[in-house]
Amino acid sequence: MTVPTVLPEKPAILEVRHAVRAWLGRHAPTGAVAVALSGGADSLALTAAAVAESPAVRALVVDHRLQSGSSAVAGAAAARALDLGCVSAEVLAVSVTGPGGLEAAARAARYAALDAGRDDRPVLLGHTLDDQAETVLLGLARGSGGRSIRGMSDHDAPWGRPLLGVRRSVTRQACAELGLETYEDPHNSDPRFTRVRLRTEVLPLLEDVLGGGVAAALARTAEQLREDGEVLDASAEQVLGAALDGNELQVAELTAVPVALRRRALRTWLLGQGAKALTDKQLRAVDELIGRWRGQGGVAVGGGRPGVRLVASRRRGRLSAGFVND
Structure with missing residues (x-):
């Protein structure tokens, strides 16, 4: 299904577009970007918004080859990217091996493939406010101080995360507004993965016990810690320069x-x-x-x-x- 070039002015897709527009204005004024597309709601909504806000969007689809039929899923996502208006869509097949467990190995393989295929463009990732909250909780468990709970930055070249202020429910609604069918990765509901249990068990419990607003509060905390950390890091660079011989x-x-x-x-x-x-x-x-x-x-x-x-x-x-x- 081809999505019209002019997107409907409905609340969810407008929120996603505004977030992407603001990010492009800060970090990529020329608009030449790549988007990491999985076929899920977050990356689909991001891709649709990026195409509406940028003149030249390339889609990069990583096939982790961890499930039967993954190549077909990746191919369908690439076709959907072209329907959305991307100038190109490339499937990047990877081998998931290495230390740290399946999650860490898949992440390392994915980022390496995206970096190799981005053609010097920033790569937009579909991480949302909910992903940020989960990242902060994982950092708390590591207990390594403020740095471990600063969460993800909206710009950590070459990676861009325009949707860190957008809820996951909004990206799902945006896809519904566009009539886009999303792919649900079975790994995203597999309780063997720590992040899945945070998403499905821990955060809902915290929201219930603390009366709501927990995910947004965690994301705000991460942003404040990043701002404070940047000041301290700049001062520490001066200290290091004075001490180095x-x-x-x-x-x-x-x-x-x-x-x-x-x-x-x-x-x-x-x-x-x-x-x-x-x-x-x-x-x-x-x-x-x-x-x-x-x-x-x-x-x-x-x-x-x-x-x-x-x-x-x-x-x-x-x-x-x-x-x-x-």
């Missing part, structure tokens, strides 16, 4: 720095030295080499490869990080 840090430049800034500076430095999957416990242990120095030994942090560790250590008033054999 080559690849090492001068301890004297960090001793009197407030811990919130110092740990941010240390985090940036460690990531630059090759740290990966840095935990709050590791970061605090490295910070103690400055704030609670007792002559302790080095601190192993995530990074390196099998049989080799990245270790941060203090010597003669300097912090250094290097790879050592186990």
